[in-house]
Amino acid sequence: MINVLWLRSFCTLVEVGHFTRTAERLNMTQSGVSQHVRKLEEQLGVPLLVRHGKQFSLSSAGEKLYAGAQDIMQALVSLERNVGEDPPFEGLVRVISPGSVGLKLYPHLLALQKTHPKLIIDYRFAPNADVEAAITNATADIGFMTSKSSAADVRCAPIAEESLLLVTPKTATEPDWHTLMGLGFIDHPDGAHHANLLLGANFPEFAHVNQFPKKGFSNQIGLILEPVSMGLGFTVLPAHAVEAFAKPELISVHSLVNTAKETLYLCGLRHRSFRQRMETVIAEAKNWL
Numbered sequence: 001m002i003n004v005l006w007l008r009s010f011c012t013l014v015e016v017g018h019f020t021r022t023a024e025r026l027n028m029t030q031s032g033v034s035q036h037v038r039k040l041e042e043q044l045g046v047p048l049l050v051r052h053g054k055q056f057s058l059s060s061a062g063e064k065l066y067a068g069a070q071d072i073m074q075a076l077v078s079l080e081r082n083v084g085e086d087p088p089f090e091g092l093v094r095v096i097s098p099g100s101v102g103l104k105l106y107p108h109l110l111a112l113q114k115t116h117p118k119l120i121i122d123y124r125f126a127p128n129a130d131v132e133a134a135i136t137n138a139t140a141d142i143g144f145m146t147s148k149s150s151a152a153d154v155r156c157a158p159i160a161e162e163s164l165l166l167v168t169p170k171t172a173t174e175p176d177w178h179t180l181m182g183l184g185f186i187d188h189p190d191g192a193h194h195a196n197l198l199l200g201a202n203f204p205e206f207a208h209v210n211q212f213p214k215k216g217f218s219n220q221i222g223l224i225l226e227p228v229s230m231g232l233g234f235t236v237l238p239a240h241a242v243e244a245f246a247k248p249e250l251i252s253v254h255s256l257v258n259t260a261k262e263t264l265y266l267c268g269l270r271h272r273s274f275r276q277r278m279e280t281v282i283a284e285a286k287n288w289l
Contacts, residue, residue, distance in 0.1 A: 002043065004076065007069055009036035010048065014058065014066050040065075088276040089116035095281065096124040096134045097144035098190070099221025100162065100238035101264060101289070105144075108288045109281060119277060125221065127189050135267050141278050143267035144285075146190075146238075156265040160289040163239045163261050164198045166254040169231040175254060177205045184215035186235040188224045191217075194236040194262075201258040225251060238262060264289060 013022045013033060023030045041048050048062035058066065097105065102125045109121045126134065132149045134140035148156045168175050168183060175183075180203075185191065187209070195209040205211075215233035218224045221241055228235055229250035242253055266282065268274060274282065 003036075003039070006036040006040040006043075007065075008073065009033050010040055010062075011066060011069050011073055013037065014062075019054075086276045087118075088280045090118040091275070091277045092120045092122060093277050093281045094122045094124075094139070094141045095144075096126050096131050096140040096142070098127060098131070098146055099125045100241035101144045101146075103221060103244040104240035105285055105288060108284060112281070112284050116280075119280065121281070131267065135269060138269060138272075141268070142274070142281060142285075145265045145267050146262040148263075148265055149267055153270050154267050155270040156267045158263050159266045159286055160264040161261040162264055162289075163259060164194050164236055165239055165242050166198060166234065166236055166256060167225060167228055167242055168234040168252050168254065169228060170250050170252050171231065172234070172252055175234065175252075177203050180234055181212060184213035184233040185209055186215055186224065186227050186233040187217040188221075188235065188237075189219050191235065194238070197262070198236050198256065198260040201260050202256040 009022070009026060009028070009032075012026055013019065016022045016025060019030045019033055022028075023033050026033065037048060044061065044065070046061040047059050048065060049056040050059050095105075095109070102123060106121075106123050109123065113119050113121045124134070124140065128145045128147050131140070131143040131145050132151050132154055135143045135149070135154050136151050143154075145156065146162070166175065168179075172179055172183065180199075185195070192209045195206075199206045199209075216227045218226070222244065224235060224237060224241065225245045225247075227233060229245075229247050242251075245251065266285075268278075
């Protein structure tokens with residue numbers, strides 16, 4: 001394989017036409033330029049220059065090499081430029097989070113993309129375990145989790161807190177333990193965890209979500225409150241998911257004596273820094289969370 005440094009010296013020499021000025025342009029010594037050309041000739045096994053004292057012209061092999069090297073050198077220049085560039089409002093940013101966070105963030109990130117059309121938002125909704133896996137496998141750039149990752153390759157930093165809310169049908173104005181048992185629980189992927197945090201802090205009778213009759217399940221964050229709005233049961237959800245529900249007039253949201261909150265963590269690969277476009281998205285996310 002041709003040595004790129006030798007090739008650069010040869011091409012620059014052809015363009016400048018003088019050993020001394022080539023050395024000055026490349027910040028080398030004249031003997032260094034001569035050595036590069038000589039090593040290139042030795043590697044290819046053909047003379048590249050026809051020397052006339054201090055002057056030179058290209059041999060036929062030298063002409064072929066110079067002609068063929070133009071695209072290569074230009075590609076290397078472009079590669080160096082592209083690698084060094086890190087625009088804050090251009091490029092793909094892959095984000096993944098639990099549904100409640102996504103309901104809050106995604107519209108604002110779309111608004112950011114509309115302002116900066118070259119910034120492309122790829123947003124996935126997933127539970128914590130899948131967020132952790134996506135960061136570990138580098139299939140996502142930015143992750144948000146409601147529990148701190150235990151994976152060695154994932155770094156997490158707390159950035160916000162989100163309240164958990166008890167949500168019942170509109171008719172349940174002051175739900176006590178007896179009322180909740182009568183309604184039954186509308187479950188979801190984080191239902192047991194959320195119920196443990198909020199109900200465990202407010203009802204001495206509570207031991208486990210399985211105490212309640214199970215009246216339904218949905219893994220679609222935007223649909224969990226549909227059965228609640230129809231009077232089929234109650235649930236516990238993060239505030240962002242409740243705020244996003246399209247029929248607030250059909251539900252009751254209750255403030256309990258003892259509040260419960262989830263810490264939201266910003267996650268990324270431990271040994272990889274965020275690019276500028278990712279920092280742009282993170283700043284926008286922090287603004288709304």
